[in-house]
Amino acid sequence: KKLPTEAISGMPFPSTKAERFGLIQEELAHEPFKLIVAVIFLNQTTGKAAIPMFRKFIDTYPTIDDIANASVDEIATLIEPLGLQNNRAKILINLARTWLSKPPTKGKRYKTPQYPTKTDSNGIKLSEVLADDDERIGAFEVGHLPGCGPYALDSWRIFCRDKCRDLAAGWNGEGAAEGFQPEWMRVRPTDKELRAYLRWMWLKEGFIWDWRTGETEVASKEELEKA
Structure with missing residues (x-):
C-alpha cells in the first residue's frame, strides 16, 4: 500500500x-x-x-x-x-x-494548549496543576x-x-x-520520523499502525517477512 x-x-x-x-x-x-x-x-x-x-x-x-x-x-x-x-x-x-x-x-500535569488534539485542553487553566486521578487529558508533566x-x-x-x-x-x-x-x-505524532518510528515499533509487536487514526490491525505473514 x-x-x-x-x-x-x-x-x-x-x-x-x-x-x-x-x-x-x-x-x-x-x-x-x-x-x-x-x-x-x-x-x-x-x-x-x-x-x-x-x-x-x-x-x-x-x-x-x-x-x-x-x-x-x-x-x-x-x-x-x-x-x-x-x-x-x-x-x-x-x-x-x-x-x-x-x-x-509524577502526579503534576500542566496544560498543553491544543494538545494532543485542539480541544483536549479546553477548560484547563494555565495556572492549574492536575493530579493523575484528574481525567482531563490536555495536560502533561x-x-x-x-x-x-x-x-x-x-x-x-x-x-x-x-x-x-x-x-x-x-x-x-x-x-x-x-x-x-x-x-x-497512545501517541499519534505529527512528525514524519516519529511516525515512522511508531510504525516500526508496532510492526515489532506484529501490527500495522495507521498514523491517521491510531488504529492497528494484525500484520500479515507477508508483511512481517518484509519487515
Missing part, C-alpha cells in the same frame, strides 16, 4: 530485528532534559545539521546549571549556524531555569516547560513519560506490571 507523501520518513527503515530505529531520542530516553534540548535543535532543522550542533552544545554546557547560567549571546553565538539562534538561546536558558525550579514530576511544543511532547511521551511516572524502567514497558501498555502506543 502506497503511503501518503506526508507520512514518508527521510530515514532508512530498519529491520524489525534491529535493536534501534536510529532516532537520537532513543539514545537520550534516560536523559529527558537532554532529549528536550535535542528536539529543540531538531525543530525546523535537519538532523544532519542539528545533531552535531546538539552534541557540541552539550559538550560546551554539560549540565543544566551551565545552561541556566549562560548568556543569550554566548549560546546564540555557538548555535548560530542553525538559524533562529537568539530565539533558541532564550528558550534553552528558560528551559534550564524552569527545569531546575520545577522539574517534571512537561507542559509548563519552555520549548515543549507538539514535537517535544510527542517525543517525551514516547521515550520518557512512563519512567517519569514510575510505571516502567524504559519506554517499552521494561520492568512494568503484566498487561501494561506503554505510553508510545
Whole structure:
C-alpha cells in the first residue's frame, strides 16, 4: 500500500530485528532534559545539521546549571549556524531555569494548549496543576516547560513519560506490571520520523499502525517477512 507523501520518513527503515530505529531520542530516553534540548535543535532543522550542533552544545554546557547560567549571546553565538539562534538561546536558558525550579514530576500535569488534539485542553487553566486521578487529558508533566511544543511532547511521551511516572524502567514497558501498555502506543505524532518510528515499533509487536487514526490491525505473514 502506497503511503501518503506526508507520512514518508527521510530515514532508512530498519529491520524489525534491529535493536534501534536510529532516532537520537532513543539514545537520550534516560536523559529527558537532554532529549528536550535535542528536539529543540531538531525543530525546523535537519538532523544532519542539528545533531552535531546538539552534541557540541552539550559538550560546551554539560549540565543544566551551565545552561541556566549562560548568556543569550554566548549560546546564540555557538548555535548560530542553525538559524533562529537568539530565539533558541532564550528558550534553552528558560528551559534550564524552569527545569531546575520545577522539574517534571509524577502526579503534576500542566496544560498543553491544543494538545494532543485542539480541544483536549479546553477548560484547563494555565495556572492549574492536575493530579493523575484528574481525567482531563490536555495536560502533561512537561507542559509548563519552555520549548515543549507538539514535537517535544510527542517525543517525551514516547521515550520518557512512563519512567517519569514510575510505571516502567524504559519506554517499552521494561520492568512494568503484566498487561501494561506503554505510553508510545497512545501517541499519534505529527512528525514524519516519529511516525515512522511508531510504525516500526508496532510492526515489532506484529501490527500495522495507521498514523491517521491510531488504529492497528494484525500484520500479515507477508508483511512481517518484509519487515
